[in-house]
Amino acid sequence: MTVKNMTVKEITNKVLNNEELFLLDVRTEDAYQDWKIEGENFAYLNIPYFDLLDGVEEIVDQLPKDKEIAVVCAKGGSSQMVAEMLVEEGFENVYSVEGGMKAWSEHLEPIKVNDLKDGGELYQFVRIGKGCLSYMVVSNGEAAIIDSTRMTDVYVDFAKELGVKITNVFDTHLHADHISGGRKIAEQTGAKYWLPPEDAGEVTFDYQPLRDGDHVTVGNTNIDIHALYSPGHTKGSTSFVVDDQYLMTGDILFIDSIGRPDLAGKADDWVMDLRETLYTRYKELSDELIVLPAHFMIMDELNEDGTVAEKLGTLFEKNHGLNIDDQDEFRKMVTENLPPQPNAYQEIRETNMGKISPDNEEQREMEIGPNRCAVR
Template sequence: MFFRQRPADNATLSYFFGCAGQQKAVAVDVVAGDEAWFIEEARKADVQITHVIDTHVHADHVSGGPELARRVGAPYWLHESNAGRVHFAFQPLRDGQRLEAGNVLVDVIHTPGHTPDSVCLLVCDLRRADEPWFVLTGDTLFVGAVGRPDLAGQERAMAAQLFDSLHQRLLTLPPEMEIYPGHQAGSACGVGLSGKPASTLAFEKRFNPVLSMPRDEFIDAVTADIPPPPDDMARIVEVNLRGPTPVTLG
């Protein structure tokens, strides 16, 4: 298995990983403008990008996922709740669904809270073990923090969903599970994010302050100090729902 984490200027973390032996790769949370990087990494690794995934419809940056998928001829994936909301074709992700990229397996976990459509991706490398190795947590769980719950306009209801997603879906995974979030320090998508770009569930359970709070205290805490919304959020969401204008390669 190969694995790349790509930091973007707006503190977004994108991911590129897959099975070199069977020449298949997965791109996750691609930022617009980074499409060429993924294509070049695929060329260097001698793999084909077979899956392009966004963990949710982003509000802080324009997604490069649809454009990358168009360029490489791969399907673009979003959670199924976006049907009728997104104005272009995509492949629907369902809770419990498994995607295969050679010896790399990706299991979909629906984790609403940051947004209604948020998913996490549980990744297994069959060359190492049958058990999952790491989880891409999108904007649900960060290193040292959790995702903001206000972008859908229902702060306390979404905070309650976020608590349930964390405690029923993510924190029940093995403690040694590595986590790779969608952002690091500097992002507007959460409060108190660490600059460290990865952690483990065991470390977060012990040191992430909100994860040890009871439900009501958690809801109060994550709705009490919400930062200003991302710059130009309405336009970004509109673009991500509409889809980008295709870029002609020169």
């Protein structure tokens, strides 16, 4: 018997449109508690597939008859089995999520943020399952990519479709939660790969050092990418001011939280760097800049069009992490009671330094789970 599949792209649309969906998650309870598909109007039931091998009779009463049910597992095999059993029980609107949580973790949804002043365009790539955000700045036949994920084909194909050439690739810092695709894209396209040198002390490859005050132009219409040294999440963390309108904050400042300083091992040393960046360096910038972070943590941070973006001035009013007057209290917040560290974050850092070269399957496993780069 064949079961209808639902793609992660279709689920993404349901999330962005606030549609209803009943998710039957058949992974283990631990895996489900750690990380699941989040949607405003999604309902959930978690029963491990191995408890359903003898039949689904016991859960039939807990499933809606009149709604779409999507069965999801780690990779799509077990969900198909369970979905087939449900179809045999007479459920009609049952789907198996194609590729499971792995596909969910890897899906990138490109959303246009806006047109740029001189005819260019800015796109945000929302990695909805993991909360990573990356960017493409397009102008006059050229493209720059910022904080790319390891799904490099998505960016390369997107640029191809737009008919533009990728000329510059940036990472705002050495990432600890996801594997960067920056170096691979640069090798593939001949683009320059920029990294802040303070984060690149141990890297095993050549790169273009990104320093405070550097300007890089995209296209001959002068879309300006202005590097702003903003340490705190890592020693080298660098923000970008794009086209005098957008502030790409990397993992320093998010919409509803701020960066955590402990993932590269030096929480105590970097607390004051983080405070200086957030409370002094950013304060000197225009309130009108639109903040574009490298992550989101919760669905509430998404705007109605699916983008993650907010005015810097609004964040200074509303983001709790920007409103802690007392230094000791700030220090406590960013060093104590931190959320668990991202899955395999040490191996991810080593991969991004070029020290280890895990294969695709291993890279996938390393990135499983939420990103957890922030403190609230």
